[in-house]
Amino acid sequence: MAPTGRFQIRHGSKILRSGTLKNGKATITLPKFKKVRSYGLRVVYLGSTKVKKSHSSC
Structure with missing residues (x-):
């Protein structure tokens, strides 16, 4: 099952x-x-x- 749903790319608190x-x-x-x-x-x-929410930093 591939995840669906919304995501955001952020730099600090700013949503890019x-x-x-x-x-x-x-x-x-x-x-x-x-x-x-x-x-x-x-x-x-x-x-x-x-699918539960998650995050990753790079």
């Missing part, structure tokens, strides 16, 4: 993008950042009726 998983996958385009450097991003899966 959000979307919906289809068959466990999603494709997004991140906004351009003003400076070239490392950015810590967090992916937040908001859950669905069948």
